Amino acid sequence: MVLAAYTAEVVRAGIEAIPRGQFEAAQALGLPxxxxxxxxxxxxxxxxxxxxxxxxxxxxxxxxxxxSTVATPDLLKNGARLAALNANPTPLLGGAALSTLLWHWCGxxxxxRSERARSTKDSHFDAVVSSSSPR
Numbered sequence: 032m033v034l035a036a037y038t039a040e041v042v043r044a045g046i047e048a049i050p051r052g053q054f055e056a057a058q059a060l061g062l063p064x065x066x067x068x069x070x071x072x073x074x075x076x077x078x079x080x081x082x083x084x085x086x087x088x089x090x091x092x093x094x095x096x097x098x099s100t101v102a103t104p105d106l107l108k109n110g111a112r113l114a115a116l117n118a119n120p121t122p123l124l125g126g127a128a129l130s131t132l133l134w135h136w137c138g139x140x141x142x143x144r145s146e147r148a149r150s151t152k153d154s155h156f157d158a159v160v161s162s163s164s165p166r
Contacts, residue, residue, distance in 0.1 A: 034087060041080055042076070045080035046072060046076045049075050081145070081146070085142045085145075
């Protein structure tokens with residue numbers, strides 16, 4: 032519930048971060064309010080909202096009581112049970128720990144790549160805008 036409220040606040044702040052001139056310019060073109068939101072405001076707001084939303088998502092995955100009380104202990108418990116049967120705990124518990132680490136690393140690296148691609152697009156856009164501005 033708290034995470035949903037925090038995410039709603041992040042989206043609201045992202046929409047409010049769009050300059051008022053964007054709304055006014057789109058309305059001056061005669062676009063209806065829904066089209067202004069869908070085609071002008073929300074694409075810009077999403078670029079602002081993605082980093083904090085990504086952070087919220089990662090925190091939710093890491094701190095969810097279901098994930099922390101069921102998934103990881105269950106994985107380690109099964110590894111420990113199999114290690115007791117085989118009398119060699121290192122490969123099984125190491126594999127359980129590696130699989131947990133792999134899940135966290137894959138999720139974080141996917142978000143990192145998307146953020147890096149977004150910042151590359153932003154820097155390219157800034158370079159194009161600054162080169163085309165009158166001197």
